[in-house]
Amino acid sequence: MWVVKIGGSLSRDPLLGEWLAHLSEFGRGRVVIVPGGGGFADEAREHQDIWRFDDVAAHNMAVLGMAQYAVMMHGLCRRLVIAATDAQIRAALHAGRVAVWAPLDLLFQEANRLTSWDVTSDSLAAWLANRLNAERLVIVKSCEIEPACSIDDYAALGIVDPSFAGFTRDASYPVDLVNRNDASRVRDRLLHATAD
Template identity: 35%
Template sequence: MKIVKLGGSLQEKGRELIRFLSDYAETKNHTVIIIPGGGHFVKRIKELSEQEVISDDAAHWMAVLGMHQYGFYLADGSGTEIVESMEELRNVVHIGVLLPYTLLKADDSLPHTWNVTSDTIAAFVANKVGEKSFIKLTDVDGLMDDKGLLVRQIHAKAMIKNVRTGCVDAELPLFLMQNEMSCVIVNGNFTERIIAVISGKETDCTKIL
């Protein structure tokens, strides 16, 4: 089972990517679970939170519902299955889009802060199904260093030490480390890179170990 977080940054291409991944999963007999990011669906909630109009708890659940909405958007018209519970998730044959609200309500162990958003939620779901890695599809080639060069590999511990998380949730490195997990960040605009990462081949990406 491959856990693939599809960033809100890829909204425009999102449905095309779902169709591509759906065809790919069926042809290769893989199982892919899509975790929706936040993007525009969460932007307004972040603003309300920054203005201190809403509490951290309200912001957390509203943001999770933002992911939930993006999930509906991604699955719409694609014929892709929507999944909400652990049982449904485990029964996916080829591809399913997770709507995360119910699952997170059932296991409310993640902190309610903006350091924990859809990247950490993707890692959390992967961990729950026993997967020790997940793929983050985003709109950049991976994590860039101070000179703008692609970091091909980095240890979660080093990210915490450098207090530099760049294009991932601030809390993700800690979650990965605590749960002995890894993550691959790849540019979702290049399908050949996505295939390479899924099949364990080398390509332009960042591996967080």
């Protein structure tokens, strides 16, 4: 099973439809989409700057932002199944569908290692990939991706969050950072993996 995180920066990008079409067609039974926070999470940051509430509240607002993006993705592609729990994700995959994760189980009352801005949807995607014992983690970004960079390099450049390296350091799966224009390349990898 692959975990594919689609950055919130694609929420207004015409290429989002292409990504969802490819993944829902060629990833059936094998792909879990993790939505980024995008503008939905940016609202949490802006309101925290104004009101100075704690990171737990901001984290919960950002998680709800990810869930909003999941609902939007489902609205754009009805073949996707919204899944909030591990059991719902596994049921969707078992039924030959593609799950889009609405991470409502990650709403917390108390601070923990997930409730800071050092942990964004990139790290939450890695957290989920670890939890589900994924075969591959794909992070889709709008910015240019330099294949020679390490995960630490990407973190230093601000392309992934500061915690991402820690969540992926001992991963048993490959981690691919790809550009928003790479939907066909990811589709071809999915097809090749199916043929193996």
